[in-house]
Every structure is written in structure tokens, then in C-alpha cells.
Amino acid sequence: MNNHNFAKTVARIALPLAIGAAALGMAGVASAQTHEPVGPGYNYAPTTTAHPAPHAPTAHHGVGRVEQEVPGYHR
Numbered sequence: 001m002n003n004h005n006f007a008k009t010v011a012r013i014a015l016p017l018a019i020g021a022a023a024l025g026m027a028g029v030a031s032a033q034t035h036e037p038v039g040p041g042y043n044y045a046p047t048t049t050a051h052p053a054p055h056a057p058t059a060h061h062g063v064g065r066v067e068q069e070v071p072g073y074h075r
Helices: 002-030 063-069
Strands: none
16 A cells, blocks of 8 residues: 555656656747848748768769769660
């Protein structure tokens, strides 16, 4: 009987704390946007883009990819 009462007491304390922590975490994620929109309309996209890797393939599918992988391949 003691284990049951202890488990109920812990659940009454721990469950609201876990739910509260999750709510605070989600509120923090929701307010993560820190900059104002840039340009016309509501443009929240970043203004910088990364350069491609030096040896990254330019074609991903189809004949262009085969031409890159197999030198001398012609259609």
C-alpha cells in the first residue's frame, strides 16, 4: 500500500512539472524569431546562401548524372 501512495504522490508532483517544462520549452521555440522581415512583403528567408561543395555533383538524376559518372557516355 505504501508504494501505491508514494507513486500517486510523485505523479501528482512530477507530472505537472513535466507538462509545465514542456509548455515553457514550446513557448521558447515559438518566440525564436528575432529579426524583422526584410524586403517587400513578409520575407523571413535568410539573406545569405552557402556555396556548394567543390566536388558536389551538378546533376542528380537522369542522363546528366550518367554523363558525369561515366566518362565518354553519349546519348
